[in-house]
Amino acid sequence: MKISSLVKIGGVALLSALVLAGCGSKSSQSTSKDQTLNWMLPANISTMDASKMTDLYSSQIENDTNEGLLRMGNSKVYPGVAKNYTVSKDGKTWTFNLRHSKWNDGKPVTAKDFVFSWRRTVTPKTASQYAYIFANIENANKINAGKLSPTKLGVEAKGDYKLVVHLIKPQSFFKYMVAQSYYFPEEQSVVEKYGSSYGTNSTKNGYNGPFVLKGWTGTNDTMKLVKNKNYWNAKNIKLKTMNVQVIKDPSTALNNYQSGKLDFTTLNSTQVKQYKNDKDYKAYKEASTQYLEMNEKRLPMFKNKNIRKAFSLIIDRNQLVNKVLADGSQIPKGYVPAGMNSRNGKDFADEAYVKAAVTNNEAQAKKLWAKGLKEVGKKSVSLTLMSDDDDTSKKVTEFVQSQLTKLPGLKITNQNIPFKTRLSRSQNGQFDIVISRWIADYPDPSNFLDLFTSTNSYNNGKWKNAKYDALIKKSENQDANNESARWNDMIQAEKVLMNDQGIVPITQQGQSTLMKSKVKGVQFFPTSPQWDWSKASIK
Known part of the structure; x- marks a missing residue:
């Protein structure tokens, strides 16, 4: 979407029994049997630990391998793990009703996974740089300062599929915040199994999103996103595989694009002058x-x-x-x-x-x-x-x-x-x-x-x-x-x-880019995480 089309935020959103917008209409275009997308990143990802993630490129991968209560869309939020939510009249109590979804290992994603994740993020020993963004949840600041137990955080699981969040004050844009990676759930058994090495490579993580990350060692420049068969909306995920390469040199990236090794690349200023009239060119x-x-x-x-x-x-x-x-x-x-x-x-x-x-x-x-x-x-x-x-x-x-x-x-x-x-x-x-x-x-x-x-x-x-x-x-x-x-x-x-x-x-x-015309449904947001591949397909 264009920056100018972003919705206006401000004041208190008084919502009652709001059912989220749908996930979009199905494409009528025929798709290729080979649903493989070849993508590039200009820098390495740093971690797959949602509590410690700070950079854009890690959050891009996180956004499509994991999922929060809601998903970002074009000026809207869409159903994620939550199928709907309500907000109290004073704007301070948000209740999310969760669908029955699974982690990639088949275990259920429950409200307790969100409670665990959020408590972990605000716990001082986690040293999360995003702990500050939880400040409007009851007791978050005191917990982060070491003055209260994490169990006092204003978020509670009412059974397995209802999450209630208590805010200190109204926050109309909270719906956008819970769509971001720092509010994602974490699979407690996996976090505890790997301890300090959790999220340092693709195997030491749990995934509840459209794709599962494969082949990332923590330092290498190539990895894959493979369709997650246990994702709740797997039937509508068209891509089977996304090959990701970290390519810092624009000339190398462009050569790979021209030779068919990439379906997408960013361009530097010299390349923009050469390709700005190309049918595959687009500036964001x-x-x-x-x-x-x-x-x-x-x-x-x-x-x-x-x-x-x-x-x-x-x-x-x-x-x-x-x-x-x-x-x-x-x-x-x-x-x-x-x-x-x-x-x-x-x-x-x-x-x-x-x-x-x-x-x-x-x-x-x-x-x-x-x-x-x-x-x-x-x-x-x-x-x-x-x-x-x-x-x-x-x-x-x-x-x-x-x-x-x-x-x-x-x-x-x-x-x-x-x-x-x-x-x-x-x-x-x-x-x-x-x-x-x-x-x-x-x-x-x-x-x-x-x-x-x-x-x-x-x-x-x-x-x-x-x-x-x-x-x-x-x-x-x-x-x-x-x-x-x-x-x-x-x-x-x-x-x-x-x-x-x-x-x-x-x-x-x-951001100036080239993307092959055969690639459909990739979404760009001017805000983080910028790219969403959950609706992508190859024509």
Whole structure:
């Protein structure tokens, strides 16, 4: 779906005995006997442990090998393990009625599997970076802080097939959250069998989704998704096998596509120029922002606002998106991407726009840089810029390096490393500057803004602002049931982040692709997990 078609979120959804939308109509097109799809990923997956998963590519595989209460669709949620659900009038109690479904080993998927999974995620020893996203469930924060037993989490199994969730406050977008991998069930017997190695390869996991993952060792670049015969909707899954290759080099990926070894590939800027008129070409806009994080804990100089602003002003984003990338990416209006969410016909990004935070002004940048260096008592600085090692990331890193080194006395050394390693080092604060990327899990500004509160585990650079924290807290508490006030709180928070230049947004990302015309039914979402293959078939 297009970004602009995302539904508006806000206020309280008062639902009663809501039966979810159906799974879509059957295709009338004839299908091939060989239902095999050949796909590529530009980076390795990091884990198949839903409680510890943080990256986009792992969640893409997780989304089709496992399943939560609901499934994401085009601006809707569809039945997953839950066949329907109800919401209390005050918006705080959600009751999910589960269907009789199975794990790939034939054991039943029950409400207890969700209770186990959610408790495990918020338990401190699990060290889940997504524990914060459970904060609106009763007692989640106290449990994650080690002050309460996980058994006190506000989720309960009423028998095997009814799950009741108790929220602290109304949360209309909760239906989108339970469709994401961090809310998926986990098979307790499998988790306990493998312990710390659970989810580290394809055999050490349980699967309740359309496909079962095969052949992933935890480090290799090839794997398969094989149709799960025990999936509740297996009769409507057309694909028998999906071969997945991790290919970081765009030229290699394109060659494999042209030779028939791939049915899908992403394109870099050079390739887009060559193939943008091809019948298989399509560009997608993502609800995703790429930005610089500066490590204020490791390097106190980054606590200086003039230095942070100089970094932003020196970057020519127009040249980056139109010359270096040329893949459908655009200049961001801020941290929250444009086109993801609107209210009363007004886009959030437009209302929260701080032009100076995403503008190129070399003279002003050098002026603020000189002022900042004087304030921190330095004449020159040597820093390392960390990013991923795929082709596109290398190009962006080189460009950002060329821009930052326009600042007198600044030396930048690039460090391009594997995606999984970059995630780990970012999370552990092992960087000076890092190029990070966030793609929305659900279409609400909070999914971006929550990340930069001072206590959030994804705030890798440790930027801190009391006013920002207060606005986010207000939007999630006293204004949670007031759509207009909550919207304004989030706008003001975005403005605080951008005026203080807590991070440096550099692009709102796009994705240019080639996909063979014989492939039907693959769904793209601008939010995570982006791709869904459950309705795919080969014509």
